[in-house]
Amino acid sequence: xxxxxxxxxxxxxxxxxxxxxxxxxxxxxxxxxxxxxxxxxxxxxxxxxxxxxxxxxxxxxxxxxxxxxxxxxxxxxxxxxxxxxxxxxxxxxxxxxxxxxxxxxxxxxxxxxxxxxxxxxxxxxxxxxxxxxxxxxxxxxxxxxxxxxxxxxxxxxxxxxxxxxxxxxxxxxxxxxxxxxxxxxxxxxxxxxxxxxxxxxxxxxxxx
Numbered sequence: 001x002x003x004x005x006x007x008x009x010x011x012x013x014x015x016x017x018x019x020x021x022x023x024x025x026x027x028x029x030x031x032x033x034x035x036x037x038x039x040x041x042x043x044x045x046x047x048x049x050x051x052x053x054x055x056x057x058x059x060x061x062x063x064x065x066x067x068x069x070x071x072x073x074x075x076x077x078x079x080x081x082x083x084x085x086x087x088x089x090x091x092x093x094x095x096x097x098x099x100x101x102x103x104x105x106x107x108x109x110x111x112x113x114x115x116x117x118x119x120x121x122x123x124x125x126x127x128x129x130x131x132x133x134x135x136x137x138x139x140x141x142x143x144x145x146x147x148x149x150x151x152x153x154x155x156x157x158x159x160x161x162x163x164x165x166x167x168x169x170x171x172x173x174x175x176x177x178x179x180x181x182x183x184x185x186x187x188x189x190x191x192x193x194x195x196x197x198x199x200x201x202x203x204x205x206x207x208x
Contacts, residue, residue, distance in 0.1 A: 004077050005029070005089055010170035011091045011204070013040075015098040018201050019189045022196060025079075028092050032064045036096075039067050041088035042199055044206045051075055053198040061093050089195040101188040109153045111136045116190065123154035124174050131194070135161045139180065144168060148180040 005026040012021045012028075023031075031037040038061040045055035062070070070087050072078045079090035105113055114136045119131050123137075137156045140146030143166040154176060164172050195204055 005079065009077075009088075009090055011192070011197070011200045012133060013039075013091065013093040013123060013203065014100065015094050017093060019192060020094075020097075020101055021188050022192055025088055027116065028089055029079075031092065032067065032089065035063070037092045037094050038062055040091040040093055041067070041070060042091065042202065046134070049074075051198075053201050056202050059202070090199045091203065102185045103191055104185045105150075105183050105189050107149050108148050109136065112193070113183070114155050116186070116206050118155035119176075120155070122156050122160070123176050123180070124156050124160055126177050127157070127208050129155070133157055134189060137161045137164065138168065139176065141166045141168075150188070156179050 006024060006025050008022050010023045010025055010028040011019060011025055014020050021070065026176070028037070028039070032039055041060045041062055043057040043059075044051035044053060045057060046052070067089065068084065068086050072085055072087045079086045079088060105117075111134075115134055120131070120134065121127070122129050122134075132208075134155055135158045137154050137160070138148065139145045139152050139154055141164075143149075146152050164174060169175060192204065197199060
């Protein structure tokens with residue numbers, strides 16, 4: 001079973017509280033202990049003894065010494081040692097870093113990068129896909145001489161990809177809605193993807 005310290009559930013913010021990425025819990029704790037970052041303690045409205053993550057009451061950035069003094073509430077993840085129980089940080093803010101990193105796509109395409117480039121849109125039907133239903137189609141299949149290059153991959157529904165198999169698009173009546181190309185550089189915030197912890201909602205209102 002994966003330890004909570006190995007989970008990538010910590011949202012990273014720059015000094016301006018803008019999302020820049022995410023990290024594992026253990027790496028985030030190292031950043032806190034070294035003074036590079038602070039964790040954000042968030043208080044919510046409580047409904048039926050549970051936090052309403054859509055109703056934030058307050059946010060406070062805390063250093064490590066203040067953080068470990070916080071109580072661990074029933075709905076929160078915790079790290080245990082023989083002498084102390086610590087609330088798991090899930091949102092971290094950099095003390096000095098104020099930039100928004102720009103990510104460039106190098107090398108061969110992968111499923112996640114193609115999902116981002118095509119904005120989750122099926123490139124044959126124009127339909128918005130759920131991540132679990134999407135796949136990376138090689139427009140010209142390997143068996144027909146196609147390569148794993150940006151101009152030969154497109155996002156599509158798994159069922160369409162399965163039906164297409166090793167055929168060319170013209171052989172199965174498929175037509176791309178746009179020509180695939182290498183994606184332009186994007187802000188790191190666009191690579192965060194789905195929300196991995198409910199506390200992220202206050203910073204990623206556009207995500208699902």
